[in-house]
Amino acid sequence: MTLLDYARGPVIQAALVIMIAGIIWRLLGVLVLTRAADLSRPRDAFGNFKGYRTVFSRAWPSSEFLTATRYQTVMAYVFHLATLVVVIGIVPHIEFIQGLTGASWPGLPNGVGVACGIIALASLVALIMRRLTKPAVYCSTWGDYFAWFVVAMPLVTGLMAFAHLGPRYETLLALHILAAALFFAWFPFGKLMHAFWFVFSRAQSGIAYARKGVQI
């Protein structure tokens, strides 16, 4: 069995199983936990509604924090949008998703995919540079760096595979799939779960604040 067969066979299969089982495990494990009823009288009659609104309103920092956080907010947006385009826009990825789910849609030309991949990688580098140069702001743990690594690797190997840089194409493709497998397998257990948690954590804080009458 070649490295590519190994990667797109048992490795990616195991990684997907770990990811899906892990996500459901963590979501269920946390969401089934109920909170004790808050017996205080809500200060805002529309507290719950305003709380849910926070999920969206927190998508951009409030004006007080804008200057301090503009750089990473913009970079994070650039990174997320460019990555999204790469993940769902280029044909090999659509083929992979189609093999998995049967769903398919038209893909982008390779040039657009490569441009977005480069933008995503550049913004990811910009983000880690800030983290490295401002340790006091971030108080980083190994989990932060590891999360960065598992996100950067699929981008690096994907771009290398496209550009045929270094080893032969099938080896690079195998490394790309292995990098994606690491991402999938690690997804439920580290910071990457923010893809799910951000909805609940924002809503939770929003509801709690709104109930207490905080302006949100």
Place this chain on the structure above:
Amino acid sequence: MSKEISLGGFLRSQGISRRAFLGFCSTLASAMTIPSGMIEVMAKTLEQTRRPAVIWLSFQECTGCTESLLRSHAPSIESLIFDFISLDYHHTLQAASGSAAERAREETMHRHAGEYLVLVDGSVPKIRHYSTIAGVSNLDMLVETAAGAAAILAVGTCSAYGGLPKANPNPTQALSIGEIIKDKPIVNIPGCPPIPLAITGVIAYYLTMGSLPPLDHLGRPLAFFGENIHDRCYRRPFYDRGLFAESFDDEGARKGWCLYKLGCKAPETYNACAHVKWNQGTSFPIQSGHGCIGCSEPDFWDRGGIYTSTPQGRFDSELSLTLAASLGVVVGAGAAVLARRKKHRVEQELADEASAPESQTST
């Protein structure tokens, strides 16, 4: 054919002009990255070559490799060179049969010990009785014939890597030549069938240079298997622009768009199909509208379906994802139940702690 006749004399007797022969040599030289200054030397050496002793062994095969070389539209120089070298022993082509044929093989082995070339097509069953010739198992015949060979050319994917006979579940326990013979130089010339020029090219290189050509990590001559078909494909601009045929009879297929989504394996396949092509450079599978099936790669039969595209996973996704989801629900529910129990226990403990001082003061 007289054993004394030279290749040049033989080709001329078949109506091949020196000009055509020089053309063949320059094609070969460019394919094999031999410097252009060497073409004249190569032509001269080849022309003067006396018939080399060659034994062609056919084991678990379909004869497609021989057919590919011989059944071209017009007799090509490749097929004539093949005729020239291959008549000592070849099941399909030799006139002799039975013990006379086996005697021819043994005679060549004795007379040219240490000098003859062995060409093999077909894989070798480890279970000896599954394939025998004149009562001798393929395995024993290979080991015996290879012992005195100067070099072995494994022609076709079956002899190079096991090919179709080795496909899962491999009922005959088929082996490639390289898995059996470890002490002789072996050149793998895979393909189902291989490109005729690759076979004659390696032979011509050997006859001219007196050595085997540079090989890749899978034992294939780099000159023919050094490049990815996808990188040389004339449909590549469509791939880059994101224009794909979705079925074999849609507009994209009619317009000659890329066959990637229809399972073209060229991005992971190394061969000379896209530039040398077949039938004297007429066409190759992708040009005729079908994706590459990756036939020059080891185990290509077992690397996913012919129409499964390169990036698609090779596993039962429905079953795996259902299993994963069920596992997640079970583990998640278990974690939730445990967490709730713990929460209640802590709440109870806190309540007990809170009530304990009161009861103490009341007594």
